[in-house]
Amino acid sequence: MSVTFKQLEAFYSCVTHASFSSAATKLHATQSAMSKRVGELEAILGVQLVHRTPKGLVPTHAGSRLLTLAEDAMRLRERINAEVGQVDKLTGTYRIGVTELIALTWLTKLLKELKNRHPDLQLEPVVDAGMNLFEGLEANKIDLAILPGTFWGEAYKTVEVGRVEDLWMASPNLALPDRPLRPEEFARYPVLEQSIGSAKNTFYGAWRREHGFRFKKVFATNSLTVLRALTIEGLGISQLALDYFATDIERGLLRVVKSDPMPPPLVYSAVYRDDAFSAALDVIAEVGRLVCDFSRGPHDLAVTR
Template identity: 60%
Template sequence: MNLTFKQLEAFFFSARLQSFSAAAVKLHTTQSAISKRLAELEDVLGAPVLHRKSKGLELTPVGRRLLPLAEETLRLRLRIETELSVDQTLEGTFRIGVTELIALTWLTGFIKRLQELHPKLILEPVVDAGLHLFQSLESHKIDLAIMPGVYWGKQFTTVKVAQVEDLWMASPSLKMPRRALKPEEFALYPVLEQSTGAAKNKFYEAWLAQHGFKFNKVFATNSTTVLRELTISGFGISQMALEYMQPDIDKGLLRIVRSDPMPPPMVYSAVYHSDNFSPAMDRVVQLAIASCDFSRRSGIHEKGAAA
């Protein structure tokens, strides 16, 4: 049996993307080249690995057995190329999506460090709400998204980058009780939140429903700059990242509103397609983990931050 990496690549990406043309784009080749490699692979195996269906390509029984082995082989090849290469410098273009909180805290330091380590790598950052970033990730418009959430589907690899305390806050002018509020008591006060599109809403949705939180008067905005200023001005209660908002608390502009129970920490994860075999991916993710710091930078960033 004489299998080649090119044959396994053609099979793996055709199966994952359910399209010969999409696999050709992914591998920077032609559809005829993909078809030729698959025909060669099937000759070697003596059986078909993919069937054409109306909704795309479908794995045969032999293809289902081969798929995890092909993935393991391609990952091992990538590891060999990455770890044993004399030149460890990454190059090319890498598209990363981040939320506004990241953009206003550790993104700049992360980019500087990445440029120092890999000057040939061109980073294209995109700042948007988490759910919009995921849509861009699904459509392959970006390579990696860092946003709240712990699971985005079996087609995606999710790596925990950090977690932040995301607590209820309000202006002292609201004269909120000092005791912990029960979930149903939140209906007595105006609540400010981020509008649809924020991954934070999805992250806390099940938890809020589980504990019966009630919000009758809700003001939503897609800008946490506005959210922060409205909260400081006494328009209502909002849920914001403690590390970033600590300076406002220290100045007496905001105070933490306790609840029973308190919100769990919000987990930020690096999310990417599981079939994205890129030498840059692991290093970029690991550098993100090492770089993340959600605290406000010495007066540089005085605006809000979206999750």
Template identity: 60%
Template sequence: MNFTFKQLEAFLFSARLQSFSAAAVKLHTTQSAISKRLAELEESLGGPLLHRTSHGLELTQVGRELLPLAEEAQRLWQRIAHDISVDKTLRGTFRVGVTELIAMTWLTRLIQLLQKLHPQVTIEPVVDAGLTLFERLEANKLDLTVMPGTFWGQAFESIKVAEVEQVWIASPRLQIPARALKPHEFADYPVIEQPVGASKNRFYEAWRAEHGFRFGKVMLTNSTTVLRELTISGFGLSQQALDYVRPDIRSGLLRVVKSDPMPPPLVYSAVYRRDNVSPALARIVELAVKTCDFTLRASQHDVAPARALQRQRAAKRAKKPAGITRG
């Protein structure tokens, strides 16, 4: 029996992604190279490991026995490459799933910081609803997701990134009482919600049921931007991150609607498969915790530093003594 790690790696990613072409993209090679390595591995082991179906590649009995060993070999190879090598540079391309709110606030800063500290690590961001992102993570189409939720099963590691204060908000034109609404009173007002695929809904589902929240007319939108705009326009009240809508509250476009009880903080977690951890992936999670901040919208990231620089220059000019002219 004589096979290489590249052959084992070709099998591992073909099995995870259920596709030779997807494995080729992940390993930065060609589909023919992946097929060749797998054929050589199968010849060395004396039997087929994968077979094609209408749903993609599926493991044979031998393949199912080999998969956990291949995953263990990959983890050991990563440790050797990082711990023993003189070059400790982190590298690799990682598919990271985020919700729209993250994409509109701190995702840009995460990518910028990562490029600065680890230029050979690349993030390929995917923006979608939380539950859809988790389905992609389950199918090995993502390496990491950052989304609401705390526990996603024994096969997944969940690292808390942040706790985000959530509040009910509405346009002042709805004339909702200033006092705290009881859960059953929410049925008297239109509510704007995200669809079932939003992991935020799953996070609050049990809490709302426990306290008897009831909604009457509900308008659904899968866009955080549209959710905010509809709320500002007075179509209904919604539940959103306080940090994100704080500028709208200060400007009078929105107001906080109190409830009894108020929603608990929404926990955002970085979630990845336990069998797919690497030093680079762990570093991405660490930087996600560091940069997570919903107070700035993406369009403000470049504007705020520029305005600060303008203010500094204006202050210096104001302090500069007037020149003396000679006559």
């Protein structure tokens, strides 16, 4: 009996995730199937490849040697598919995590474009706060996440898909000076923010600390639509995506609050494991870059108030 790609893939995934169950989730298979493939591989090679410990699966000495070869085999398979196989044909099921802003703006465009290009590709979108999405990525519950940030660790590919001006905004009825606010002045006014799980807070955290921004928070929510409503009602200052809220500014519901300095653009990236060995994830990231558009769509409920 010969070694197969499926057996090597199962072994590699089980060892790198230290778990049959996590590997099964990653490969959209069952835990018993993962255990069976690794067992078959051990029988073919005549050596034990993994130790089962309380902390998870650990490669044996032979397993450690095979791990490098298995990784080479996975990369070779992708190269064969890319250079010899049907380049335009992508299959499989992938769970794509996005933030609420993306779900409200260009998620539908992404799904439609990918469906048009690759009809056999099955996508399962997950909408959540950015940090929750990354936790799902780490736990192999999500294959790719699109969220704010430019670097998520050496183990992940991070592909920029777009940027949006994320500016301070408030109701015209909120009494504010008609000039740029200094960082320390923000402590005088109520500030509305997205909850702790927001990756945007992580993205801007260092910049805010560097420039001395201090906030008198009165409310935090994980809902962008709630944040919009509270800001329009004059309950505080929020940092919001200009492209999405431009309509509210045009209608006089919101106004940009200038600061000195102004916030840098918010960078959105597609993030996925560097060892995923999947051309589909590269394609999803690239299509995301092409369709990324944070302006409000015609079917958005926020168009009318």
